[in-house]
Every structure is written in C-alpha cells, then in structure tokens.
Amino acid sequence: MTENFTTTITVDATPQRAFDAINDVPGWWGRITGSTTAVGDEFVYVVPGLHYSGFRVAAVEPARRIAWLVTGSYLDFVADKQEWTGTTVRFDIERAGDQTRITFTHEGLAPEDECYEVCSNAWGMFVNGSLRRFIETGHGEPYRFGGDEELSAADHSRLHEQVAQAAGRAGDAG
Numbered sequence: 001m002t003e004n005f006t007t008t009i010t011v012d013a014t015p016q017r018a019f020d021a022i023n024d025v026p027g028w029w030g031r032i033t034g035s036t037t038a039v040g041d042e043f044v045y046v047v048p049g050l051h052y053s054g055f056r057v058a059a060v061e062p063a064r065r066i067a068w069l070v071t072g073s074y075l076d077f078v079a080d081k082q083e084w085t086g087t088t089v090r091f092d093i094e095r096a097g098d099q100t101r102i103t104f105t106h107e108g109l110a111p112e113d114e115c116y117e118v119c120s121n122a123w124g125m126f127v128n129g130s131l132r133r134f135i136e137t138g139h140g141e142p143y144r145f146g147g148d149e150e151l152s153a154a155d156h157s158r159l160h161e162q163v164a165q166a167a168g169r170a171g172d173a174g
Contacts, residue, residue: 005109005120007127010101011135015063015093018100021135022066022091028131028140042071047143050076053084066091070108078114100135102127 011018025032025043034043039057046052052074059067073084087108094101104127109119134140
C-alpha cells in the first residue's frame, strides 16, 4: 500500500478561522495567481527556477475541508518533472476540544517518489510552521522573491497558461 505524505497540526483557533487562513494561500505559502475560494477555481504557485504547479479547487467545505487537484506541475530537481501532476493536496479540519486539528495530506506524494524527501520537508515547513503561525497570529512565513527571482504578473500569466496546456494534454492522453 502506498502511503501519502500527511502531517497534522493543532491550533488555537476556530475551524472557520483555520479554513479562512488556508484559503489565503499567499499569507502562508507564497504568491499565487488565480483564486482558491470555490470548487472549480484555478491557481498557480511558483518557486522561480525550481517549481511551479497549477491547481484546481476540488473541494470546499467551510470549516471542514479544502482539496486542490494538481492539474500541471514542473519540478526542476527530479527526473519526472511532472511528478505532482494528478495528485491532490487536502486539508481536513476538525474541532479538537477548544482547538482545531488540521490534517494535511498530499495524496500521491509517497516515499517512493523522487521528490518525497524534499517535498515532504517543504510541506512540513509550510504547514507546521508558516500555516500554523498564520492561523494563530495572522503572520505566516511564505516564500517571497525579489531581484532576479521576482516574477511579474505577465510571468505568472504565462505559467498559468503552460499549466492549463499541460492539463489539456494530460486529459487528452487519458
């Protein structure tokens, strides 16, 4: 049986506050283009020169669950550059006494994947650190880029188009 990457945090916040913070992706993960608030919305996340991923919101249950399908991806540091494509990122939210427990799962990110060590460490840093702080204090630690790494709105638009085209090709192959 393949194991998916999972990590769980418990925060001093209501489930709705946790849900709202998770949906504010730039506040804890980094700059995106697109929208994350309704099923069918699409967005793109980029780490310049290293990684970009396109996501489609697959589930939105206020104060309970958020899920994003990876519609296209590019990971510069592994042989299978599209290793994330077709995987799902999920946040399950539940009350735990006077706190809230968030179980993060990247379905399809498994120990046998080449990016597992790097990607699970990055998810751990963002979920266990930045997202937790963002929920509890309103201040996360998302990736920020400047200088040569800074991407313009046109750069993000072009990457969004590339992810959409990759998703179309993957759909045609299926």
